Amino acid sequence: MNAPLAPAVxxxxxxxxxxxxxxxxxxxxxxxxxxxxxxxPGEFACVVGPSGCGKTTLLRLVTGLLSPTLGQVRRFGAPVDGPSRDVAIVFQDYGRALLPWRTASGNVALALEAMNTPRGERVERVAGLLDKVGLTGHGDKYPAQLSGGMQQRVQIARCLAQGPRVLLMDEPFGALDALTRQALQDEIAKLISESGATALFVTHDLDEAIYLGDRVFALQGNPGRLAEVIDVDLQRPRDQLRTREHPEFLRLRHVLFDHVQKTH
Amino acid sequence: MSNWPLRAGSVLVTLSILLLWQAVTASGLVAPVFLPSPSSTFANLWRGLIRGDLLGLTLSTMERMIYGWMLASLGGILLGALIGLSPRARYWLTPTLELLRPLPASTLLPVGIALFGLHPSMLLGIIAFGAVWPVLLPTIHGFSAIDPRLREVARNLGIGPFSFAIKFGLPNALPDVIAGMRLSLTACLIITVVGEMITAQQGLGATIMMAARSFRSTDLYAGIILLGVVGAINNALLGIIERALTPWRTAHA
Structure with a gap:
């Protein structure tokens, strides 16, 4: 395994x-x-595969919202027996995952409230988290007043507020325009490496998976099973132009693409 | 945004209706004992408010209406939250509620009188019963129709049932609840007046009934106009409260 381990974990x-x-x-x-x-621990794992191959189900098994019929799912050695605040999940449909009646700050504070963070600490922590995701000065806005990219940033800030050891992401940038998506890709890569959290990132975009991941798991459908695992040996921090033009990136892209074509 | 032409239009429509009323009475088409002129009605209304007991009667009707409304709202919200959040409560209570719902509150008045006598709180209970439905049904819907994604968010954060009710259920239901409370207040006014008419308790309802029975048509119309004004003021006040309580619905980028 070539995963660069963050020192904290x-x-x-x-x-x-x-x-x-x-x-x-x-x-x-x-x-x-x-x-x-x-x-x-600390690995950035991406999951790709055709729709209906169980990518989202895989995440739900990790959160503990679903339990396996056979076999076992473990987090840090312990069998999963339900949702834990150690595990945060970023949903694709940010519009439905945010509380419309709470401002950006209020949405981030929800995670702190759930963890019983003292009231006095919350304001400062929320402001710090909003700064971190580039939403300085937007804390008092309601989700309806924010663009899609900004709403997704609020959701990411709320997940980071949990201080998660595992960050699950379910096609988080699928609904965003190309430029916003690239900006958020770079930011999430930075945030993950700073926090030392383990990332499990589901996407249908092969380029995105290679660009972000240390490893890419390719699933195939009916029923969903592991088809191939690809190690991504590209230097970090990655760069939207140079990394994507790197011969290794292109080679991996070919491998993955051929593979998806074959199993489709 | 300037909407004065619309406002001016609405004033114009109201004035023309009053003018039409004046014209009909002035032409002698209808006897004043059935339809008094607006000028004498308003003169009588003014006199009643300044010198007579019309103000006191209005206040006692409004007091009854507001207590009944608060009772209906509180009951509707608590019961609605329970039914909306707990499928078990829904299964147990829905059949009974569906049986009770179509009953007109006025038909329960004789039952209430027979069981509890002409006690003021009996009338309050009947008002609350009749006015609880517009609050109860939207509250149930607001509490039960929470986006499944938000439920998942709550579960992932380990938010308990009480916090969930307060932080997710209540704000989700609030717009529906307030809309229901507006309808409920109108229902309260109607049931209060009918209740006062039937039980002859002090208030505008009984006064209007007495005025009609003794052919004091200006008193009758004065009472009706007063009721209309009370209803309109209620609705305007609740509109303001609604905007203050649900700021996210009017927030735009």
Whole structure:
């Protein structure tokens, strides 16, 4: 494994996330079958695959909102038995994941309230988090007053407020325009490496997966299972132009693309 | 945004209706005992407010209406939150509620009189019963129709059921609840007046009834105009409160 371990979590032995022969049946249909994989602490793992191959289901298994029919999902060695504040999730539909009746600050504060952070500390922490995601001065706005990219930043700030050890992202930039998406890709890569959290990033965009990931897991559908794992050996911090023009990037892109074509 | 032409138009429409009324009465088409002229009605209204007991009667009707409304709102919100948040409560209570809902409050008045006598709180109970539905149904909807994504957010953050009700359920329901409370206040006014008419308790309802029975038509119309004004003021005040309580709905980029 070539995952660059962040110092804060490098001491933690064993994988951050482990799937062990996981099968999941929902409504009599097998969604995921025989899935085994491990993700190291501090690793940025991306998951790609055709729609309906169980990418989102994979994230739900990690959060504990779903339990496997067979096999086991473990976080830091312990079997998952339900949602934990150690695990934060960024949803694609930021418009539905934010509380419309709370301002940007209020939405971020929700995570702190849930963790019983003292009232006095919250204001300062919220302001710091909004600064971090580039929303300085927008704290008093309601989600309806913010652009899509800004709303997604609020959601990311709320997830960071949890101080998560694992950050799950479900096609977080899928609904954003290309420029906003690139800006947020770079920011999320920076935030993840700063926080030392383990990232599991689901996307249908192969370029995005290679650009962000230390490793890319390619799933295939019916039922969802692991088809291929690709190590991404590209220097960090990555650059929207240079990384994407790097021969290795192009080679990986070919490998992944051929693979997806084959399994489709 | 300037909307004075619209405002001017609405004043114009009201004035022309008054003028039409004046013209009909002046022409002698209708006997004044059935339809008095607006000028004598307003003169009588003014006299009643300044010198007579019309103001006191209006206030006692409004007091009854507001207490009934508060009772209906509180009951509607608490019961609605319970039913909206708990599927079990919904299964247990819905059949009974569906049986009670179509009953007109006025038909319960004789039952109330027979069971509890002509007690003022009996009338309050009937008003609250009749006016609870416009609050209850939207509250149930507001509390139960929370976006599944937000439920997931709450579960991931480990937010408990009470916090969920306060931080997710209540604000989600609030616009519906306030809209329901506006309808409820109108219902309260109607039931209060009908209740006063039937139980002859002091207030505008009984006064209007007495005026009609003794052919004091100017008193009758004065009372009706007063009720209309009370209703319009209620609605305007609630509109202001609604905007203050749900700022996110009027916030724009």
């Amino acid at each position: 490098a001491a933690c032995a064993g994988p951050a996330i482990a799937f062990d022969g996981v099968r999941l049946d929902l409504g009599g249909k097998c969604i995921i079958d025989g899935l085994s994989l491990t993700i190291a």
